[in-house]
């Protein structure tokens with residue numbers, strides 16, 4: 717008697733990797749959102765959807781409203797109009813780690829949580845995951861800038877967010893530390909799979925990290941570029957890479973590497 721491999725086509729109720737998967741849930745759904753400060757319009761009729769597991773980078777000149785948009789998503793700032801649906805499970809990391817100086821690392825990671833929500837073993841595993849194995853009892857004043865941002869990432873992830881909001885989290889770090897943090901944020905994203913909105917001034921950082929890059933200008937998205945090239949191919953030049961970069965720089969108002977705005981178009 718001969719045996720043969722099971723014929724998958726004969727069992728259509730068994731899911732295969734070829735079956736279409738339902739789209740992941742929306743963690744951000746903005747429709748026609750307006751924001752003004754006094755009489756100054758910042759956001760005008762903004763629509764934005766982010767799905768769980770999607771990594772979206774947001775570029776824009778200084779003052780274009782990136783942080784304002786993030787603060788609306790974080791419920792730190794009210795909008796003036798429009799429809800806002802955002803996952804309640806969300807965390808924010810800012811440019812500075814914003815750690816409480818009189819609390820040790822463990823307490824900073826647990827901030828706002830009960831101890832039972834993050835038992836000691838899970839806390840230790842999370843710190844190891846961000847590269848801070850054994851840092852539980854360290855004081856914030858003894859941490860380097862990069863270590864402080866690692867604690868901030870651990871604190872954000874301790875809430876098991878479906879949406880992770882990152883407001884220029886690496887802007888204050890030196891170039892080498894930033895490269896390490898890029899690898900870390902991608903590893904954490906792959907492991908925990910939240911939707912991410914990552915604000916940066918740096919076109920190359922956006923291209924390196926994101927599935928989609930948005931450019932905010934004049935109150936709306938001037939560009940929305942999907943980047944489908946695998947991330948491991950993006951560090952060196954790839955066929956359409958130069959074109960994507962030029963397209964984003966043009967949307968930022970930079971032509972031929974020249975700009976009036978010193979904050980944009982920096983190399984990673």
Ligand SMILES: Nc1ncnc2c1ncn2[C@@H]1O[C@H](COP(=O)(O)OP(=O)(O)OP(=O)(O)O)[C@@H](O)[C@H]1O
Pocket residue numbers: 753758776777778779780781782783784785
């Ligand atoms: N609370 C506030 N009251 C008045 N104006 C504000 C307030 N917050 C922000 N603004 C203004 O809104 C505009 C957008 O600010 P926002 O911080 O969102 O810009 P940004 O794109 O994040 O800039 P940057 O890249 O420099 O951080 C700026 O002109 C800023 O001065």
